[in-house]
Amino acid sequence: MRPEEGGAPRHWFREKLSLVLQPTGETSPPFFSATRPEKRRRNHPYLLRRFMVDLSFSEIQRLDLSEYQNIKKMVKICCIGAGYVGGPTMAVIALKCPSIEVAVVDISVPRINAWNSDQLPIYEPGLDDVVKQCRGKNLFFSTDVEKHVSEADIVFVSVNTPTKTRGLGAGKAADLTYWESAARMIADVSKSDKIVVEKSTVPVKTAEAIEKILTHNSKGINFQILSNPEFLAEGTAIQDLFKPDRVLIGGRETPEGLKAVKALKDVYAHWVPDERILTTNLWSAELSKLAANAFLAQRISSVNAMSALCEATGADVTQVSFAVGTDSRIGPKFLNTSVGFGGSCFQKDILNLVYICECNGLPEVAEYWKQVIKINDYQKTRFVNRVVASMFNTVANKKVAILGFAFKKDTGDTRETPAIDVCKGLLGDKARLSIYDPQVTEDQIQRDLTMNKFDWDHPLHLQPMSPTTVKQVSVVWDAYEATKDAHAVCVLTEWDEFKTLDFQKIYDNMQKPAFVFDGRNIINADKLREIGFIVYSIGKPLDAWLKDMPAVA
Ligand code: UDX
Ligand code: ADP
Numbered sequence: 001m002r003p004e005e006g007g008a009p010r011h012w013f014r015e016k017l018s019l020v021l022q023p024t025g026e027t028s029p030p031f032f033s034a035t036r037p038e039k040r041r042r043n044h045p046y047l048l049r050r051f052m053v054d055l056s057f058s059e060i061q062r063l064d065l066s067e068y069q070n071i072k073k074m075v076k077i078c079c080i081g082a083g084y085v086g087g088p089t090m091a092v093i094a095l096k097c098p099s100i101e102v103a104v105v106d107i108s109v110p111r112i113n114a115w116n117s118d119q120l121p122i123y124e125p126g127l128d129d130v131v132k133q134c135r136g137k138n139l140f141f142s143t144d145v146e147k148h149v150s151e152a153d154i155v156f157v158s159v160n161t162p163t164k165t166r167g168l169g170a171g172k173a174a175d176l177t178y179w180e181s182a183a184r185m186i187a188d189v190s191k192s193d194k195i196v197v198e199k200s201t202v203p204v205k206t207a208e209a210i211e212k213i214l215t216h217n218s219k220g221i222n223f224q225i226l227s228n229p230e231f232l233a234e235g236t237a238i239q240d241l242f243k244p245d246r247v248l249i250g251g252r253e254t255p256e257g258l259k260a261v262k263a264l265k266d267v268y269a270h271w272v273p274d275e276r277i278l279t280t281n282l283w284s285a286e287l288s289k290l291a292a293n294a295f296l297a298q299r300i301s302s303v304n305a306m307s308a309l310c311e312a313t314g315a316d317v318t319q320v321s322f323a324v325g326t327d328s329r330i331g332p333k334f335l336n337t338s339v340g341f342g343g344s345c346f347q348k349d350i351l352n353l354v355y356i357c358e359c360n361g362l363p364e365v366a367e368y369w370k371q372v373i374k375i376n377d378y379q380k381t382r383f384v385n386r387v388v389a390s391m392f393n394t395v396a397n398k399k400v401a402i403l404g405f406a407f408k409k410d411t412g413d414t415r416e417t418p419a420i421d422v423c424k425g426l427l428g429d430k431a432r433l434s435i436y437d438p439q440v441t442e443d444q445i446q447r448d449l450t451m452n453k454f455d456w457d458h459p460l461h462l463q464p465m466s467p468t469t470v471k472q473v474s475v476v477w478d479a480y481e482a483t484k485d486a487h488a489v490c491v492l493t494e495w496d497e498f499k500t501l502d503f504q505k506i507y508d509n510m511q512k513p514a515f516v517f518d519g520r521n522i523i524n525a526d527k528l529r530e531i532g533f534i535v536y537s538i539g540k541p542l543d544a545w546l547k548d549m550p551a552v553a
Contacts, residue, residue, distance in 0.1 A: 075100045075267070078152035080182050082106035082115055082141060084122055084237075084344070084413060085199055085230045086158035091130045092241040094139035096271040103140045103148040108459055115141035123412040123439050126238035150189040154264065156228075157182050158199040162457035163348055171454075172355035174203050174348070178459070183210045187217035195260045198227045201293070201345060203352045204286045207250075224260035226251045227282050229289030234343065235410030247277045250285025290349045290356075294369055297346040299334045301375040307337040307539030308382060317539025318521065337539040339492055339519030340380045340418035342407030344457065347373055347416050380418050383490075384425030386536055387517050389549045391488060396430035399511075401482040404493025404520075405437035405445055412439035415456050418519070419492040420448050423473070426490075433473045436482040438495055442475035449473060480506065488515035494522045507531045513545075 077093065079086045082104045094102040106112050114121035116135070120128060131139070142148055149155055159178040164170050179202065186196060196214065198207055207225045214223040227250035232240040247268045251261040261279050268277055280288070303321055310317040317337045325332030341347075350369050357366035388395050407417035414420070423433055427449070435445055446469045448456070455463055476482050479498065483489050483506045491498055499522050507514055507528075516528055517536045525535045534545045 075154065076152045077102045077154045077156065077267070078148040079104045079156040079158055079199070080106075080145060080149065081158035081160075081200065082108070082111050082121075083158060083160075084234060085232070086156065087115060087120075087122060088124055088127055088130075088232065088237045089158070089199065089230055089241060090156070091127065091134060091139060092238065093267060094134040095130050097267060098138055100267065101138050101140075102134075103142055103152070105142050105145040105148050107143065107145065108461060109143055111460070112141050112143045123410075124234065124237050125410055130238060146185065146189045149186055150191055152194065154195045154197060154267070155186055156197045156199045160457050160459060161200050161202055161348070163351055163454045165452070165454050169355050172351045172358075174352055176202070176206065176209070179206065179210065180213060183213040184217065186223075187214050190221050190223075193222040195224045195226060195263060197264065198225070198286070199230055201229060201289050201349055201352075202286065204283055204290065204356055207282045207286065222256065224251065224256055225282070226260055226264055227285035228264060229285060231289075231292065234413055235408055242271070244272060244276060247272050248280065248285050248288055249277065250280045250282045253281055290353045293345050293349040294353050294372065296334055297341055297350060297376070298372045300338065300341045301372045303335050303337045304340070304379045305375050307379070310539045311542055314541050316541060337521065338379075338418070339383045339422060339538065340376045342415070342417040342419075343413070344415040347376070348457070377421075380421040381425065383517070383519055383538070384422055384429075386546070387426065387488060387490060387515075388429050390515060390517075390534070390536065390546055394429065395426055395487075398431055398487040399485055400426055400431045400433055401479075401486040401489045402433055402435040403479055403482065403489060403491045403498055404495050405435055405440045406493050409493055409495045412444075414440055414444055414448050417448070422490065422492060422519070423449060427470065427472055431472070434482040434486065435473060435475045436477065436479050437493065438497065445473070445475050446470060480509070484509045485511060487511045488517060491516070491518045491520055491523060494520040498522060503528055503533070504531055507533060
């Protein structure tokens, strides 16, 4: 019987009340004012504790039961690290879970200022819209790391995990400095139990190390560590987050661990169907992320290896990929040949995998995965050699236009972009480069070309900066400007706008013979040949001109 229908037995209310409170089982009370329900949305949850405590049975009786049923605990989430993963992921959680308050914190003041402005620090289609809908409501960006961590129920950690450049495991193992400092800070400022979620990719068994740091500094506070690796790809991050293939949550197989897994699952359950939320133990979740990226990168290295063979034999890699991909066991995705894969994850994750294999006495397995990176490096070198060999074995003082610098289209991200190695290779042969990318700034390009390998993966203000810039490089804001008077054009990112360029106009303004080297196979080679270009399309049958030049492998 409902209360307004003439009162309900006391145990009935208790049962309902406990149902409401059960999912919380934690410190913050529900976001609800029993005495003045009309004000419940404006009241701060922590001020309301006493209302719950003070509720008398008769007051409860006067309330509409639907109020109880609508009560949800106001979960607070904090994400440490406002980067490519933390920013978009938290924005989507805030959008899909209006009852959850999400704070994204970072030590970088400029980054947080940018998140709070109209010019977000990362370019990602659809992101502006999501941020605009939630920012200031239930999504906040702040540099007050400690305050937001201490208030949170769930803390996501999405900080940098660079590859070590010195000491044990240099060149392979992950440097967990930023992770460790985040964990120590969490332990320091926490006053209530917390779920700590690994979001950034970390080597297997990181959770165990973090658990040790937290529990040895815990002051009696209970921390549950979960691994919840992110599978979003840049450029499609918002779509990937809206409709993920799967969400993976790994946790300890103890009652507390399972409860924590359930709490995180409840967050995703706001918009992700149950069958797409996979739960595993901690190590499986950590390893699955490394494995998924290694498999994806392996596909690209496989097709890139084929591209070299196609050029040598006269086969067309696009036709080969298509034929291979129609086998339903293989599938058509991720079989596009390219000048090489880039991005912050693939190489780093494979190096981690290699290191873990070596540490576990599995050198053959380590060697197997290393080969994926070797082919990727080979592909970049092969491309540079092709350019130089085609242009009479020298590019010294020749202007070469570089179209695209980001590691893929629809992102301004340049981390591990193949463009860095290609540009460095051409500069090594004394070329003059004119670079155009619709989303990458001159400052970023100069940083990338002067930075040491692996230095990119530190917070911006801690990155070692070279005092000099590369003088042979100019960065322009237009493809036509970049190609004016150039001897050659290299297409290094598959931006859509490059497909519709007026190549007749470009040809007319270039030195002759005019070359186009397409590292992404996005331009219409036949049309360009008709105009008069000498064209190299990666993995495709070679022009007679290119065949006659020295071998490049
Ligand atoms: C990748 C994974 O896809 C994602 O699941 C994980 O969370 C992070 O790492 P991302 O690096 O953002 O995502 O981009 P992705 O689309 O995977 O591309 C990586 C690189 O591979 C790019 O340089 C891209 O140009 C290249 N690539 C991709 C190819 O060369 N050929 C292809 O067929 C696909
Ligand atoms: P990802 O691609 O994994 O999101 P990013 O490099 O884009 O990686 O983002 C990592 C962010 O983490 C950076 O903005 C960096 O400033 C931030 N960061 C690193 N260490 C800490 C820390 N201890 N506290 C807060 N933020 C941190």
